[in-house]
Amino acid sequence: MSENNNNGKKNFFKRLSGFKKFLVIYASALVVIIAVALVLLYGLLKDYEAGRPANTMDKLVSHIEAGNVGKWIKDAGILGEFETEDIVSDYFKDTFADKEVSYKKKAGEYTENNPVYILYADDKKIANVTLTEKKKNAHKFTEWKLASIDFNVDSKTKNTEHSVKITAPKNSEVTINGVKVSSDYITGEADVSLCKHVGDYVTTPVDDVYNINGMFAKPEVKVTYNGKELDTEYVKDGYEAYYPSDDELLSSEKSHILTVAENYGKYMINRGSLSTLSSYMIGNAKEYMSDIPAIDVYLIGRTFTYDITDENVSNFRKYSDDCYSCDVDYNLNVKWSSGSTTYNISLTYVFVKQNDKWMLADFSIR
Numbered sequence: 001m002s003e004n005n006n007n008g009k010k011n012f013f014k015r016l017s018g019f020k021k022f023l024v025i026y027a028s029a030l031v032v033i034i035a036v037a038l039v040l041l042y043g044l045l046k047d048y049e050a051g052r053p054a055n056t057m058d059k060l061v062s063h064i065e066a067g068n069v070g071k072w073i074k075d076a077g078i079l080g081e082f083e084t085e086d087i088v089s090d091y092f093k094d095t096f097a098d099k100e101v102s103y104k105k106k107a108g109e110y111t112e113n114n115p116v117y118i119l120y121a122d123d124k125k126i127a128n129v130t131l132t133e134k135k136k137n138a139h140k141f142t143e144w145k146l147a148s149i150d151f152n153v154d155s156k157t158k159n160t161e162h163s164v165k166i167t168a169p170k171n172s173e174v175t176i177n178g179v180k181v182s183s184d185y186i187t188g189e190a191d192v193s194l195c196k197h198v199g200d201y202v203t204t205p206v207d208d209v210y211n212i213n214g215m216f217a218k219p220e221v222k223v224t225y226n227g228k229e230l231d232t233e234y235v236k237d238g239y240e241a242y243y244p245s246d247d248e249l250l251s252s253e254k255s256h257i258l259t260v261a262e263n264y265g266k267y268m269i270n271r272g273s274l275s276t277l278s279s280y281m282i283g284n285a286k287e288y289m290s291d292i293p294a295i296d297v298y299l300i301g302r303t304f305t306y307d308i309t310d311e312n313v314s315n316f317r318k319y320s321d322d323c324y325s326c327d328v329d330y331n332l333n334v335k336w337s338s339g340s341t342t343y344n345i346s347l348t349y350v351f352v353k354q355n356d357k358w359m360l361a362d363f364s365i366r
Contacts, residue, residue, distance in 0.1 A: 053115035076146035091217035165238030205319035
């Protein structure tokens with residue numbers, strides 16, 4: 001009897017030991033399954049998160065805040081040829097300095113297939129940011145990348161700060177931030193406004209007009225013409241480079257320029273003749289001068305004296321071997337027995353060469 005009991009106990013423990021093995025194997029398999037499931041779930045959630053357009057915008061914001069957004073924009077393929085990573089990063093640093101960077105979906109334009117956001121500095125709208133598909137990840141979620149950053153946030157007003165228009169003498173060399181601008185950016189020609197009435201006598205000077213869009217920061221524009229750097233300034237809606245001076249021509253012509261200007265002043269106070277003044281002129285200048293009367297008060301027979309002081313010739317621009325312009329300024333001082341007055345004369349002249357003689361073809365009173 002005792003032997004039977006012992007055998008039963010042994011069989012029970014054998015069965016219990018087998019059950020434990022089963023439990024261990026089952027538990028191990030369950031742990032593996034759970035681990036695999038967690039890994040798969042993590043991968044799914046990770047891919048889902050990567051596929052959210054807002055995730056790309058969060059990266060943009062973080063790069064702006066970190067001050068290295070230029071590299072990220074370059075990697076996205078939207079950094080133009082005239083700007084560097086540092087230029088773009090510095091622009092965003094200045095724009096968002098001491099301001100909160102945020103974004104919102106752009107109402108009326110945002111769709112699941114075409115995400116468009118507005119980027120803000122505090123409450124100020126800075127730019128429209130459009131995303132485009134980068135790739136499908138392992139779980140077929142779309143991952144997004146930057147497609148464009150457009151600073152024309154308000155459709156009612158066009159933002160010209162991020163487009164560059166440059167007007168420069170034809171055949172000039174133009175650089176932006178030290179990078180040469182190719183002729184591919186020339187969008188047209190424009191006659192030099194001062195010389196619009198000289199076409200009957202000489203070839204009208206022409207400027208090339210360049211247009212470059214998609215700039216982030218204000219550029220450094222330089223223009224050279226025949227190896228000489230030109231005076232360039234921002235006027236109205238773009239940069240304008242002016243034709244160069246010519247010291248040798250100015251030196252030889254200065255006395256002639258002042259003679260014409262002085263005769264203009266004499267005529268205005270009835271101390272010179274229109275015929276003498278007109279002998280220096282052709283074309284539009286001659287026609288214009290014939291319509292300008294002398295100052296009436298000096299036609300009444302009053303006795304007076306006059307002199308000319310502070311003569312100055314400036315802004316001398318040579319357009320070609322047969323055309324130049326300049327500004328002329330001087331004071332015309334008139335005295336009579338009971339008083340005196342001074343007229344500040346300011347003129348802009350355009351001369352053309354005809355039969356080896358320089359003639360005034362056009363002028364304006366400034």
